[in-house]
Amino acid sequence: MDVQATSSGEDRLRAALEASGHRHTAQRAAIYRYLRSVTTHPTADEIFTQVREVLPDISLATVYKALEAFVEAGVARKLTLGGGPARYDGRTDDHDHARCLKCGKVRDVVGEHDSGLIRGLRSDDGFEIIDYRLELIGYCRDCRS
Missing domain, CATH: 1.10.10.10 (Winged helix-like DNA-binding domain superfamily/Winged helix DNA-binding domain)
Structure with missing residues (x-):
């Protein structure tokens, strides 16, 4: 360390x-x-x-x-x-995560996606989204092999 x-x-x-x-x-x-x-x-x-x-x-x-x-x-x-x-x-900027179902490791998602699209969604009852967390779930490279 x-x-x-x-x-x-x-x-x-x-x-x-x-x-x-x-x-x-x-x-x-x-x-x-x-x-x-x-x-x-x-x-x-x-x-x-x-x-x-x-x-x-x-x-x-x-x-x-x-x-x-x-x-x-x-x-x-x-x-x-x-x-x-x-x-x-330790990162507090906007970013999302991917979690491996087998080993449980969590990694940052690399790449661009339209966070404005998600923030712009509204429910029928007027629910306003002010923040969100996106978690992608799957298998990491090590666990797939």
């Missing part, structure tokens, strides 16, 4: 946490650096295992509290896909 902080990432994290009433700590910074360094959408347990290599005294409870603070601060997303354990995403 890359433990070197990038000043812009560290500053963004500090500002977001403080603005949402949360403290910035060295442990939270390490967790955030790890989350931003991977594209695998890890679970809290997976994050704990990796961060513990750098911070052996960190607890799983600390990881969970940090992740919830990140979500509240808007610097991470909590993904609850397919009834499995929650996964966390």
Whole structure:
């Protein structure tokens, strides 16, 4: 795990946490650096295992509290896909996900689609869409072979 902080990432994290009433700590910074360094959408347990290599005294409870603070601060997303354990995403820009039915891995969807079309849909009873989550479900390359 890359433990070197990038000043812009560290500053963004500090500002977001403080603005949402949360403290910035060295442990939270390490967790955030790890989350931003991977594209695998890890679970809290997976994050704990990796961060513990750098911070052996960190607890799983600390990881969970940090992740919830990140979500509240808007610097991470909590993904609850397919009834499995929650996964966390350090990308907060608009993007969608693909989940493998066999191994459970979640990946970002690469490519363009018309999000305006989805946002423009309305139901017969006037339901207005303000946001959406698209999850593609199938089998990853490794599980297909």
